[in-house]
Amino acid sequence: MSDQELKATLDAYRAAAHAEADAHFDERALETQRHKILARLAHLGQTAKVIRFPIVPHGDVPITGVNRRWISVAAAAGLIIGLLGGQLVHLVPQPTRRLAPMTSTIAPSAERPDFVPALVSFPQDDGLLDEVDFAVQVRSASELRALDELTPFNEPR
Amino acid sequence: MAGQTNLDVVVPAPRPATSAHPSPASVLAAEIKGLVGRGERDAARERFDGLVLLLQRRALRVAFQYLRDAADADEAVQDAFVKVFMHIEQYRSELPFDVWFTRILVNASLDRLKARARQQRWISHSTDEENGWPVEQIAGNEVSHERRLLAKERWSEVTEAVASLPDRQRLVFTLCHLDERTPAEISAATGMRPATVRVHLFRALRKLRGVLGGKAGTDTR
Incomplete structure (x- = not known):
């Protein structure tokens, strides 16, 4: 292929290529593109719009610096009042206690005069519990012996 | 000088001084x-x-x-x-x-x-089996009409050959033969030295000549 033939082929290729591109971009497409370009240029100098954070719902008081200080002072005052009140409970004698009627029906043990329910012993209850414990032990010994035989133990019995 | 390309014949002639x-x-x-x-x-x-x-x-x-x-x-x-x-x-x-x-x-x-x-890397396009271009790039009858300027087979050969050129050769070729830019203008537009532009252009044309003349160009540099 000579240079002239190559040049003629490339000229034809150029014409065909231009026609192909023009087929994709008709006058309407060009106009649309111009509008897009101008729209982009119109927004060039504008800064980004800052959207406000969602407003606090009605009824909620916004916490300002002054309010935050008042909350701190109130918390400290509450703590002090609580401590003082706790000390006064022990210092001031109380004529009536809520649990006094209960203690009057139950005889407190001599060693622990204060009301401590978990450690108080009652003769009637002790007897009842002993009977229950004995019944359970006897029942397990007679009826659960087979199961007890099958249960593995960590240490030899 | 068979097989050699005289760029002065093929590339656009320099334009007159533009400052005046x-x-x-x-x-x-x-x-x-x-x-x-x-x-x-x-x-x-x-x-x-x-x-x-x-x-x-x-x-x-x-x-x-x-x-x-x-x-x-x-x-x-x-x-x-x-x-x-x-x-x-x-x-x-x-x-x-x-x-x-x-x-x-x-x-x-x-x-x-x-x-x-x-x-x-993420999207695989379906391609037109005939010439390898993505399907959406193929226009309808409008393009086929224009393609009659070149025989269909020859069009495919040229477009495939141009597409297979290395990036810089393809860029230089596109600017030179489709935008009709001179090597000096391409040099100014791409930042390549004028001699480099001419080398890329020479290699691109040699490959195309090989494709169009029936012998495949193998230079992919």
Whole structure:
């Protein structure tokens, strides 16, 4: 292929290529593109719009610096009042206690005069519990012996 | 000299000195630059519309042939014009605006290519079995009519050969033979040295000559 033939082929290729591109971009497409370009240029100098954070719902008081200080002072005052009140409970004698009627029906043990329910012993209850414990032990010994035989133990019995 | 290409025959002839006869685009660009410099941006935008009108068609042809995708070409041309307006104050009025614009357009097209390469890692396109171009790039009867300028087989051969050129050769070839830029203008637009431009052009043409003349070009440098 000579240079002239190559040049003629490339000229034809150029014409065909231009026609192909023009087929994709008709006058309407060009106009649309111009509008897009101008729209982009119109927004060039504008800064980004800052959207406000969602407003606090009605009824909620916004916490300002002054309010935050008042909350701190109130918390400290509450703590002090609580401590003082706790000390006064022990210092001031109380004529009536809520649990006094209960203690009057139950005889407190001599060693622990204060009301401590978990450690108080009652003769009637002790007897009842002993009977229950004995019944359970006897029942397990007679009826659960087979199961007890099958249960593995960590240490030899 | 069989098999050798005489570039002086094939490439466009140098144009007369442009400083004495600036192109309409250069005149308009200088005017816009002045308006922007004086802070009259609204007036500059109005004049810029005229500049877009003047260069838009050529820009789309170059971008489309280089990117082979209408949407990408559209985006690249938009980006190029926006960049031109943003940096119009850096334009040196004594130089041809077309070359400066071509450089920006080439960079915008290359950016599009990179973006497409990133996308193609994730998206696989269906391709036209006949010539390998994505299906959406094939227009209907309008294009087939224009393709009659070249025989269909020859068209496929040329487009495939151009598409298979290495990037720089394809860029130089596109600017030279589709945008009809001289090697000096391509050098100014791409930042390559003039000798490098001529080497790329020579290799591209040698490959095309091999394809069109029936012997496959094997040079992919």
